[in-house]
Amino acid sequence: MTSSTHALPKTIYAIQHLAFEDLGILEDTFYDLGYRIRYFEAGMDDLKQAFEFEGLVIILGGPIGVYETEDYPFLNDEIAYLKQRLAKNLPTIGICLGAQLIAHALGAKVYAGHQKEIGWSQLKLNLAQNNPLLPLVNTEVLHWHGDTFDLPVQAELLASSAIYTNQAFRVGQNILALQFHVEVAADDMEKWLIGHTCELRKAGLNIPHLRAENEKFAVNLELKSPLVLEHFIKHLNV
Secondary structure, eight states: OOGGGGGSSSSSEEEEEEETTTTHHHHHHHTTTTOOEEEEETTTSSSHHHHHSSOEEEEESSSSSSOOOOOOTTHHHHHHHHHHHHTTTTTEEEEEEEHHHHHHHHTOOOEEEEEEEEEEEEEEEEEESSSSSSSTTTTTEEEEEEEEEETTTTEEEEOOSSSOOOOOOEEEEEEEEEESSSOOGGGGHHHHHHHHHHHHHTTTTTTHHHHHHHHHHHHHHHHHHHHHHHHHHOOOOO
């Protein structure tokens, strides 16, 4: 049985791992649908309340690795809470690091990839579904990661890229993991270019080129991103 948007609590919980990696364009979508947003800061706030929330929780991205628990001990609690949440099949979306945390919590391996994937490119979508969850055909999305993951055994693969096979998966109707950034707002990119300057320079990436790609592709993604969110919420089992 699917739900309407009225079946969910009217607050969305979002867990941040980096201040400028927020819900981006999805904030406007939630507001338009009548939801409020509450942010939790990983490493600072007690995440137990967030992960026990019966409404929708979105786990956002960040520059640390799932496996860096010695340097960032809060990850141990975050992963433990997430395992409990997924076992209850509570509505959960993971983006980038959030997707990796979901994969890890479901028993899959998360590890450093063979190369950085930073920039805009199209996805190879699994269109076998009657109602595709990702209406992103011929749409460039933003990739910004160095780690990747194996597909959890209980998951359905939704999308791949030219560099990494596992770019999106879902488990049932309530759990969605997106390695790429569907949330990025066109006018937020400068914060990313500033905040990630060390990573970009170490990887030898061309910052003016990334800025130009954002100007070319982000506006179109902003049109498609709300459709992903609306489809997910519409088909939740709650």
